[in-house]
Amino acid sequence: MIAAILSLTLLGAVLGFGLGIAAKKFAVETDARVAEIAALMPGSNCGQCGFPGCAGAAAAIAEGSATVTVCPPGGKALAGALAAKLGISIDLSGVADAGPKIAAIAEEICIGCCRCVKECPTDAIVGAAKQIHAVMREACTGCGNCIDRCPTEAMKMEPVPVTLQHWVWPKPVVTEAEPSWA
């Protein structure tokens, strides 16, 4: 009885001590991947993912509490890059890329208040006080931060128009007839 108690205690103590030393030796400081993931993110800190900025989202992705498809502006491309970084496989065809959207200004309603200009993380909106503002399409990441800032609801998100240069052949739909065994 005593021998059993003693031997188990001893065993536990030795293993615990060993693991303690190992934990010290193999301690992982901050997750090195967070910085790498953050480098892949758009960096506009738009907040569409629900995390505090891109760094927050990167940390969440690294520890696994957020999926790689969390970033709407990044879209499929980013999800694929993140999955490759993390070494996980995801089915991107299921990701409903709702189509990228960019901001557009209804010029007849714009009063030139400059609020959206100050909000834009990529300086994609140009305008001066009392002048009609405009969105530079190439620079807009579609974060949507400007929408709520507009006092006259002149800002809205519009799908990016498909042009000849951006058109992609759709994936072939396999409508295969069931083989007839008879």
Next chain:
Amino acid sequence: MSEYLILLVTTALVNNVVLVKFLGLCPFMGVSKSVDSALGMGMATTFVITLACGATWMLENWLLVPLGLGYLRILTFILVIAAVVQFVEMVVKKASPELYQALGIYLPLITTNCAVLGLALINVQEKSGFVKSLLYGFGSAVGFTLVLLIFAGLRERLALARVPASFAGAPISFVLAGLLSLAFMGFAGLNFK
């Protein structure tokens, strides 16, 4: 010497731990989606099994038998195995965060991989010596890795095949595992004499 060689081949192929003894099926089905993670899992398990076989031999012959504590065998063995797995987890997390992420829950679950405890117990049953215990564990672990790799490769091809809806996913994988098992049964005819 040739005895040890035969032991290795026998444990790896003829008495394959997964496909003939049906031990360790959990990671076999769980971590066999890609060859890369299968290889990582195989190596981690090999390390754990070999180390555990050595440690449990010492435990058995130096502690449990002299003190007559045979009834504590499973308890102490699990304790040692869990400690080794924890150690492996730390090393993998440090050395390869990608592999750590890819293995996910299956890494700590090596503790409950019945192949590990099973091999340790078989060693005790067979009253093997230390070197033989180690080789037995190592050979079986190599067999486990080999089968895991083969199965992962097959499943990578399987992912491209169009499987009838009712068979898609796990069912076809089990069918495949069964066929692979049949193939490994073929090694039973190997004759070393």
Next chain:
Amino acid sequence: MGLIEKFFALLEPQHWGVHPDDHKRPAADAPLRSLPLPERLYIPLQQHIGAAARPIVLVGQSVLKGQLLAEAQGATSAAIHASTSGTVAAIGDVTAPHPSGLPFAAITLAADGDDRWADTGTAVDPFALPPPEVARRVAAAGVVGLGGATFPSALKLGLGLKAEIHTLIINGGECEPYLSCDDRLMRDFATETVDGIRIMLHATGAKQALVGIEDNKPEAIAAMTAAAQGYSEIAIRPVPARYPMGSEKHLFSELTGTEVPADGRTTDLGALVHNVGTAWAVHEALRNNRPLVERIVTVNGGAVARPGNIRVPVGALVEDVLAFVGLREEPARLVMGGPMMGSLLPHRRVPVVKGSSGILALTAVEAAGFDPGPCIRCSSCVRACPVGLLPLEMSARIANGDLDGAVAFGLKDCIACGCCSFVCPSRIPLVHYFNHAKGELAAQGRAQLRNEAAKRLVAARAERLERDAREKAEVAARRKAERAAAKAAEAARSAAASSEATT
């Protein structure tokens, strides 16, 4: 080469490519006709690879045939000229001859019926001009590769000077079934084409020109051989008829016996490939000062009443061309280009562009589609693939959404020739998968670039905000200092005043 490969190579020396029924005759034998001038021409601003041309005319302006309508914009671009005389009716969107049916910008020209040429200057002897000047004139004439790729020809000629080209390969292969525009060109304009080849030799500094013509065009071979008589630097070389012989790399290896590496170009091996049509366009540009405003288009297909080759001004609608040749029945499918690589037309009101080699009106029988069946792993596609890929493996991965897996199998080397789809007994739309995957990869690349650009913008904004704050703080500090100094001066002054007052 391993022993096994050697054995198979012995069995079948060259097994790439396919032999589709060519359907070239009787269209190829019909004499060349000219399209009556349509009332309106829709001349697209983008008829080439690269940036769209920038219009330099205004709506309502009257222009003459051959007058510059839009100038090249950027390094890779080509000029666009008026295909007839008339007035500019509109500058706006028309449907592109592209399967997407999306619009692109075009200049609408209302023809006045005179078809009067603009004064394009007097012709000079091109061999007296320095090579860069020849290239400049070719660029000014808006000549692009007429084989279908529509790469600006002047850039290629300029490349020849830089890359030390020793051989000019002239592509008269025309391997696509149905098409015979190059055949007709070589038969009817052999002298002009040979002259164009000589000008190109002069412009690139190449020593010799090899003209590859498929052996199913004996008349063209005879005409070109006769025209090239006396020019030892030009050799007419018949090549076996096999699709895709007209592919740049394949024609090159057939003619020179050297294979072009997957990641290389023929220019790396000292050869430049040009189409015969381009040679003719170069002749027109240099000898007659005529820009590229018309081309020979094959109109063919079972639904066409009088198939043949037609000189069509750039910008004429497919509708006009079909009305001219007449239709025997309502075509089930309209294709611009060849049946293997051409693009499906969304409707008939799309313009003919510089790269349009053919218009095919196919009947339901010709265009019959089949429901794809499962892959039976017969490897017919592997045998047919001219670049030695494994189409079945790539398409399985693409169907599964694994684009990287497909790239690892060499998707980027696929030339989209369509041989695999052609031979597939299960009728799997293989090349469709590859086109989809390539587009998807390009879109991902663009998204990546956009992401990086956004990151730069964010950094620039952060820097700007910081600078603003710093400058504001500096200004505030300076003001504060000034105020303090002023106050001190004031205090000193008042102190002085008070002391003065006390004394």
